Structures are given as structure tokens and as C-alpha cells.
Amino acid sequence: MAEAALDAVRxxxxxxxxxxxxxSVPLAVPYLDEPPTPLHFYRDWxxxxxxxxxRNALQHWPALQKWSFPYLRWGLPWGVxxxxxxxxxxxxxxxxxxxxxxxxxxxxxTPDGYADxxxxxxxxxxxxxxxxxxxxxxxxxxQAQHPGVLxxxxxxxxxPTELPQLLSDLExxxxxxxxxxxxxxxxxxxxxxxxxxxxxxxxxxYENLYCVVSGEKRFLLHPPSxxxxxxxxxxxxxxxxxxxxxxxxxxxxxxxEKVPWIPLDxxxxxxxxxxxxxxxxxxxxxxxxxxxxxxxxxxxxxxxxSHGCIAGKGSWDLPAHxxxxxGPWPALEGLSDPL
Ligand SMILES: O=C(O)CCC(=O)C(=O)O
Numbered sequence: 001m002a003e004a005a006l007d008a009v010r011x012x013x014x015x016x017x018x019x020x021x022x023x024s025v026p027l028a029v030p031y032l033d034e035p036p037t038p039l040h041f042y043r044d045w046x047x048x049x050x051x052x053x054x055r056n057a058l059q060h061w062p063a064l065q066k067w068s069f070p071y072l073r074w075g076l077p078w079g080v081x082x083x084x085x086x087x088x089x090x091x092x093x094x095x096x097x098x099x100x101x102x103x104x105x106x107x108x109x110t111p112d113g114y115a116d117x118x119x120x121x122x123x124x125x126x127x128x129x130x131x132x133x134x135x136x137x138x139x140x141x142x143q144a145q146h147p148g149v150l151x152x153x154x155x156x157x158x159x160p161t162e163l164p165q166l167l168s169d170l171e172x173x174x175x176x177x178x179x180x181x182x183x184x185x186x187x188x189x190x191x192x193x194x195x196x197x198x199x200x201x202x203x204x205x206y207e208n209l210y211c212v213v214s215g216e217k218r219f220l221l222h223p224p225s226x227x228x229x230x231x232x233x234x235x236x237x238x239x240x241x242x243x244x245x246x247x248x249x250x251x252x253x254x255x256x257e258k259v260p261w262i263p264l265d266x267x268x269x270x271x272x273x274x275x276x277x278x279x280x281x282x283x284x285x286x287x288x289x290x291x292x293x294x295x296x297x298x299x300x301x302x303x304x305x306s307h308g309c310i311a312g313k314g315s316w317d318l319p320a321h322x323x324x325x326x327g328p329w330p331a332l333e334g335l336s337d338p339l
Contacts, residue, residue, distance in 0.1 A: 013228055013336070020225035021281060024048050029221070029285040029293070031055060038179035045294055046180060046207065051221060053285060054292045058211055063169035064290055067213045067310050069141060072192075073101035073134050075165075101134030105162045106154040110240055111248040113149040113196035116261075123235035123259040124250055126151070127242045133163070140194060140308045147246035151193035159190040159312060166190070174292075174314060177209055185209075185314035195307035201230070201262045201300055206315035208295040212287045215309030219293065220266050221283045222300035228336040229280035230300060234258040266302050 035057040036044065045052050058064055108115040108126035115126035127148075136152060138144035152158070160167060173184050186206070203224070210217065222230060237253040264270065269277050287293045295301060297318065305311070 017223075017225045017228060017279070020223065024050065025223045025225070025281075026050065026283070029053055029219075029283055035174075035176055038176045041176055041294075042180040046296065049224070049296045049298070051283070051285075051296055051299060052294050053287055054294065055290070057174070057292050058213075058290055061170050061211075061213075063166070063213050063312075066169055067166075069137050069308070071100075072310075073099065073137050075099045075101075099134075100163060100165050101137065102132050103163060103165070104130045105133050105136070105152050106158065107131050107136055108151045108153050108197075109146070109148045109242060110151075110197075111148050113151075113194065113198050114200055115151060115153065115197070116202070117198075117200035118233075118235055118261050118263045119250070121235065122238040122250060122252070123261045125237065125239045125253075127240040127248070128154075129242070136192065140192075147242060148240075148248060149194050149196045151191075151197035153189070153191050153193060153197070153199075155187065155189055157187045157189065159188045163190055170312065174209055177207075177294075177314070177316070181207055181316045181318065183316065186317040187313075187315045189313045189315070191305075191309070191311040191313065193305060193309070195305065197305065199301070199303035201264065201266050201302040203298050203300045205297050206317055207297050208293075208316075209314045210287060210293040210295060211312045211314075212289050212291055212293075213310045213312065214289050215306035215311075216289065217287045217293075217306075217309055217311060218304045219285050219287065219295070220302040221285070221295070222266075222280055223283075224298040224300075226280040226300065227333060229276040229278075230262055230336075231264055231274045231277070232260045233263050234260050235263075262300075 030050075030052050032052055032054045033056060035041075035054055044050070107129050109129055110124075110126045114124075117124060131150075133152070135144065135146070136150055139146045139150055154162070178184050201220070201222075210219075235258060237256045237259045238250040239253060240248045241251050242248060264274050264277055266277075266282060271278050285293070
């Protein structure tokens with residue numbers, strides 16, 4: 001009896017993603033030509049849990065003109081002059097001053113560009129190194145070598161905590177978003193990395209605004225309603241360690257509980273192993289410098305970037321997305337895997 005009822009719920013669930021798609025998931029991520037008012041942002045995008053790309057929302061940020069490798073290295077606003085100085089004898093006087101470049105930041109280092117991803121039968125986290133930002137720039141510019149793939153991507157507000165000198169180049173928050181969401185962002189992160197650095201498919205419960213300052217980011221998205229088609233498995237957690245010789249080894253995190261993660265690579269899905277994924281529909285979009293992606297809470301995302309892309313992200317943590325017992329998502333979550 002209970003099994004029959006569960007079967008009926010599962011049948012309904014199988015229909016749900018198509019119905020949700022028809023009702024509220026666009027075929028492509030829409031563009032707004034200007035920032036919305038708080039009311040429009042809340043009514044048209046946050047409430048229906050729909051992503052959009054917003055143009056002309058960042059052009060008043062000094063970062064958009066200033067943030068280049070020479071500026072990050074020396075605080076020089078003129079990219080060409082900075083570059084010329086670099087080639088004219090690598091001015092140690094400038095590089096030894098206390099500049100942004102000399103500031104140490106946390107860098108995720110992986111052998112293949114995948115931090116926080118399934119590798120074999122492990123969920124593997126990156127080796128974390130503290131490096132001066134200028135060392136990361138040297139590697140990105142091909143002036144120096146470092147084993148593995150580097151990504152400045154530490155979550156938890158690395159922009160104000162690690163690079164506070166850059167804050168004056170940004171507005172402290174995005175006023176129309178903070179007003180719509182009822183608070184200031186809970187985290188403001190800074191992202192800089194190699195083209196090979198990839199963020200594996202996952203979801204989180206934050207309302208996110210990704211602001212691309214230089215280069216581009218490519219997103220592959222799935223709405224939360226595609227959850228029944230997206231496989232999760234439980235993995236023993238491990239962390240990469242970088243040896244003195246520059247090779248990587250995986251070390252199990254014995255004290256940590258198993259981690260549920262998505263084993264599937266949406267760019268090359270193993271449909272023989274995960275046939276349900278063929279029923280999911282991805283939305284792909286590229287966010288260019290000067291554009292902002294609103295990524296609603298609980299959307300699955302896989303992220304790639306152009307080499308040396310510089311981006312920021314504001315995240316708002318709304319309790320409603322953590323544990324809303326009455327919404328459809330917890331039910332979908334609980335009943336998805338046994339489809
Ligand atoms: O920019 C990236 O590489 C991914 C960021 C991301 O997925 C996240 O913050 O949840």
C-alpha cells in the first residue's frame with residue numbers, strides 16, 4: 001500500500017520537471033539591458049526562481065576599467081604602461097612595494113583543474129596554498145611555473161578578508177539586489193584562475209550575483225526541477241596534497257562524513273550509467289565582462305572561464321532556501337534518487 005502510494009508520487013515526480021519547464025523555465029537565459037528596480041528584481045526573477053543576465057549594471061564600478069594584471073600586480077591603472085614596465089627589466093622596486101600583488105591569497109591547486117569534484121571513488125577537495133597574488137599572475141602569464149592548475153576561489157568572502165585593497169573599486173553591495181533580498185550579501189568572493197579551472201556541477205542554497213570584470217565565464221545550468229535526472233552518490237572525502245617534488249596525492253579525510261556529490265560531467269555525460277540525465281535540459285550561457293548573472297538558489301551550475309578571467313560574486317543566504325519544509329524542493333530531493 002505504502003509502496004503503491006510512493007510509486008504514484010514517483011510517477012508524478014517524473015512528470016514534474018517537464019511541467020515546471022513549460023511553466024517557468026526559459027529556453028535560454030534572458031538578458032536585461034539595465035538593472036531592474038528592487039520590485040522588478042524580486043517579482044520577475046527572485047520569486048519565480050529564474051536566472052537572468054543583467055547588462056549595464058557594473059559600468060560605474062572603477063574595477064571594470066582598472067582591474068587588469070598590471071593593476072593587480074602593482075596598482076598601476078594603465079595596462080599598457082604596466083606591461084611595458086614589466087618587460088623593461090621587471091622593475092623590482094615597484095614589485096617589492098606593498099601592493100595588491102604582494103598580498104597573499106588562498107589558492108586552490110589541483111592536478112586537473114577540478115576542485116571539489118568526484119575523482120574515482122572519492123570526493124576530492126583541492127590542495128590549498130597561500131601565494132602572493134603576483135605569483136598567481138606570473139603563472140597565468142606564463143612567466144613562472146607551478147604544478148597543477150591554480151584557482152583563486154576561496155569561498156567565505158575572500159574579497160574583504162584577503163584583498164581589502166580592492167574593495168574601493170566596487171560598490172559595497174548591489175543596492176537593488178540587497179533591497180529586494182532584504183539584507184546585504186552574506187559573502188563577497190573574488191575569482192581568478194586558469195582556463196583549465198572548472199567548477200563541477202553542483203547546487204547551493206544562495207541567491208548569487210556573478211559579476212564578470214574581465215574575460216568571460218561559461219555556465220551550464222539546470223533548474224532545480226531537473227533534480228530527478230541528476231545523479232548523486234555518496235563519496236569518501238579526500239584532499240589533494242602537493243608533494244615537495246610537485247606531484248599530487250589524494251589523502252582521505254578520515255574524520256569527515258561521506259559527501260553526497262554529482263558524479264556526472266554534464267559536458268560528457270555517461271548516459272549508459274546515468275540514463276535519466278538524457279531527460280534533463282541544460283541552459284548554457286556566457287557571461288561577458290561587464291555583465292552580471294543572477295543565479296537563483298538551488299539551480300545546478302557547472303562553470304568554466306576564459307584564461308585569467310576576473311570575477312566577483314555576491315551571495316545572499318536566505319533561510320527560506322535552506323529548509324523550507326513546505327516547498328516542492330525537499331520532497332523532490334527525498335524522492336529523486338529511487339526513480
Ligand atoms: O566561478 C566559479 O568557478 C564557480 C563558482 C560557484 O560555482 C559557486 O560559487 O558556487
